[in-house]
Amino acid sequence: MLKLIKPISMLLMALFISSCSTQSVKTTTFTPIVSDNTSMAESELLDIGIAIFQPGLDDIPRNREELTFSDVRMAETYFASFQLAQALQNSGNWGVVRVVPGDLSSTDVAITGTILQSDGETMKLQVNVKDSTGRTWMNKEYEEVVSKFSYDPRMRRSEDAFQGLFNRIANDLYNYKSRSVEQEDIQKIRTISQIQFARGFAPQVFDDYLEEGRGGALELTRLPAENDPILNRIETIRERDYLYVDALQDYYSTFVRQMAIPYTEFRRMSYDEVMTMDRLAADARRNMIMGVAAILGGIAATQSNNAAAYYSSPVIIASGGWLIKDAFDSGDERQLHIEMLAELGNSLEMEIAPRTIELEERTITLSGSVEDQYDQWRDILADIYANDVGEAASSD
Amino acid sequence: MAGGQTNGDDPFGDLAEGRGQVMTASERRAALDARLDEGFAEFDGLILGERERVQTEANEAGSGVMSSSGSGSGGGDGEAGGPLVVVSAPNSSSGGGVMPPGTATREGDFTFEEQESFPVPEDIPSGNNDDVVARQLREAAMGEPDAELREKLWDEYRTYTGLSQ
Numbered sequence: 001m002l003k004l005i006k007p008i009s010m011l012l013m014a015l016f017i018s019s020c021s022t023q024s025v026k027t028t029t030f031t032p033i034v035s036d037n038t039s040m041a042e043s044e045l046l047d048i049g050i051a052i053f054q055p056g057l058d059d060i061p062r063n064r065e066e067l068t069f070s071d072v073r074m075a076e077t078y079f080a081s082f083q084l085a086q087a088l089q090n091s092g093n094w095g096v097v098r099v100v101p102g103d104l105s106s107t108d109v110a111i112t113g114t115i116l117q118s119d120g121e122t123m124k125l126q127v128n129v130k131d132s133t134g135r136t137w138m139n140k141e142y143e144e145v146v147s148k149f150s151y152d153p154r155m156r157r158s159e160d161a162f163q164g165l166f167n168r169i170a171n172d173l174y175n176y177k178s179r180s181v182e183q184e185d186i187q188k189i190r191t192i193s194q195i196q197f198a199r200g201f202a203p204q205v206f207d208d209y210l211e212e213g214r215g216g217a218l219e220l221t222r223l224p225a226e227n228d229p230i231l232n233r234i235e236t237i238r239e240r241d242y243l244y245v246d247a248l249q250d251y252y253s254t255f256v257r258q259m260a261i262p263y264t265e266f267r268r269m270s271y272d273e274v275m276t277m278d279r280l281a282a283d284a285r286r287n288m289i290m291g292v293a294a295i296l297g298g299i300a301a302t303q304s305n306n307a308a309a310y311y312s313s314p315v316i317i318a319s320g321g322w323l324i325k326d327a328f329d330s331g332d333e334r335q336l337h338i339e340m341l342a343e344l345g346n347s348l349e350m351e352i353a354p355r356t357i358e359l360e361e362r363t364i365t366l367s368g369s370v371e372d373q374y375d376q377w378r379d380i381l382a383d384i385y386a387n388d389v390g391e392a393a394s395s396d
Numbered sequence: 397m398a399g400g401q402t403n404g405d406d407p408f409g410d411l412a413e414g415r416g417q418v419m420t421a422s423e424r425r426a427a428l429d430a431r432l433d434e435g436f437a438e439f440d441g442l443i444l445g446e447r448e449r450v451q452t453e454a455n456e457a458g459s460g461v462m463s464s465s466g467s468g469s470g471g472g473d474g475e476a477g478g479p480l481v482v483v484s485a486p487n488s489s490s491g492g493g494v495m496p497p498g499t500a501t502r503e504g505d506f507t508f509e510e511q512e513s514f515p516v517p518e519d520i521p522s523g524n525n526d527d528v529v530a531r532q533l534r535e536a537a538m539g540e541p542d543a544e545l546r547e548k549l550w551d552e553y554r555t556y557t558g559l560s561q
Contacts, residue, residue: 233429233432236432236436240436240439240440240443243439243440243443243532244439244443246443246447247443247446247447247450250446250447250450250451250454251450253454254450254453254454257454366446369442370439370442373435373438373439373442376435377432377435380428380431380432380435381432383424383428384425384428384429387421387424387425387428388421388425390421391421391422394421
């Protein structure tokens with residue numbers, strides 16, 4: 001028995017020490033955005049499309065489920081996507097940066113992402129970036145832990161508390177482009193996204209302009225003629241598509257602006273609750289470990305030949321019991337904070353959920369109207385193509 | 397529905413309706429292009445109306461929102477309650493209107509004159525200081541063949557830019 005108790009006690013002490021060694025570095029300062037000050041021709045710029053982030057609700061660890069509110073997380077998908085778009089746009093290193101709800105195949109550079117964690121203290125995102133050829137630029141997890149002073153009204157800035165995280169993503173993208181994307185790559189990326197868009201409207205004309213190479217990367221098999229009339233018509237449609245996506249940016253911008261105040265307030269309060277709960281969880285864990293270790297030590301002492309150890313064993317066991325009781329008390333207190341956080345989350349959800357639903361409905365309605373119009377244009381382009389083919393055949 | 401309309405075995409039959417004669421290929425092409433143009437005008441009206449509505453709502457709700465963006469140029473949200481600013485780079489095609497056929501650039505550097513088809517009323521100043529919405533209103537008005545609708549668009553422009561005050 002004694003032989004078993006000693007190693008168990010040592011293991012518990014090691015766990016106790018490790019539980020005390022976790023350290024988070026927090027700061028109110030954030031990574032600044034890197035801007036390329038050299039002026040770039042429009043032909044050197046790549047447009048970026050950001051798909052609305054995935055909420056990542058299936059990836060939430062069990063111990064964080066109670067800190068996550070599905071409606072808040074859904075709203076965060078728009079918020080985070082939009083913040084990233086702002087960071088990229090503000091860098092001045094790119095063409096147009098847009099948040100888009102759907103297909104990104106005709107975008108020069110496509111960003112997709114998932115929110116892995118967002119609780120006011122920590123934001124963790126999984127970000128994937130590809131260009132129109134299918135080449136992956138990066139697939140990386142980003143994490144930022146902010147100080148509680150990031151929410152202090154006296155230090156309130158115009159930037160979001162997690163601006164640094166979005167800036168880091170933007171900087172990584174810029175660094176990748178600077179290091180690994182040549183001018184000829186840029187031309188190729190732009191041409192392929194142009195053809196991808198054209199293919200969506202006139203597949204009978206543009207399907208054979210692209211083929212999948214090894215590894216799934218798209219390759220140009222031919223280039224469109226400089227004044228290809230069908231492509232010119234499609235470029236006019238593409239300008240309309242830009243306008244449509246700009247209208248969506250209006251939606252997202254308004255939504256983000258409207259949710260910013262209640263959301264920031266929620267994050268500030270959520271931060272306090274999360275910190276308290278983490279501290280209580282750590283206290284409970286530590287007390288539980290120490291309590292069990294003390295009881296085991298006390299039992300071991302009852303087997304001791306040392307009189308002092310023998311007679312102090314009941315005290316040691318009793319103090320172990322108190323520590324364990326304290327651990328349970330901490331658990332109860334933690335439960336109170338969980339309930340408080342739930343109240344905060346539910347309150348924000350009530351405010352934000354109708355706006356999210358309205359945003360989604362508006363997006364669907366507008367997208368539906370736009371798609372109807374696009375279908376008509378596809379039909380007209382098909383007729384124009386058939387007319388041209390017929391004319392060419394009859395003149396042969 | 398465009399393209400889907402047929403007349404007997406001729407897929408372009410509907411284009412010749414009322415003409416009483418067979419159209420040549422170039423006439424058909426011109427008719428189909430005209431349909432595209434009609435669609436463009438309809439689409440522009442849809443998007444323009446939607447953006448205007450969102451702009452109005454955003455400005456009305458101005459006191460209920462706050463800045464949430466990073467600093468810098470090119471589409472920041474601005475101060476609390478400020479007007480909605482569309483995310484777009486200086487070289488963006490956002491709000492740039494119609495690209496003239498034959499160019500493949502996204503610079504948005506095409507001018508109003510390139511698509512002007514109807515004269516600008518005398519009381520309308522040059523559009524040098526127009527923002528995105530004003531530019532779109534101006535473009536829509538200049539390209540609107542219906543005189544009544546065109547005048548309504550100009551009225552919208554006057555109201556939006558404060559000319560009518």
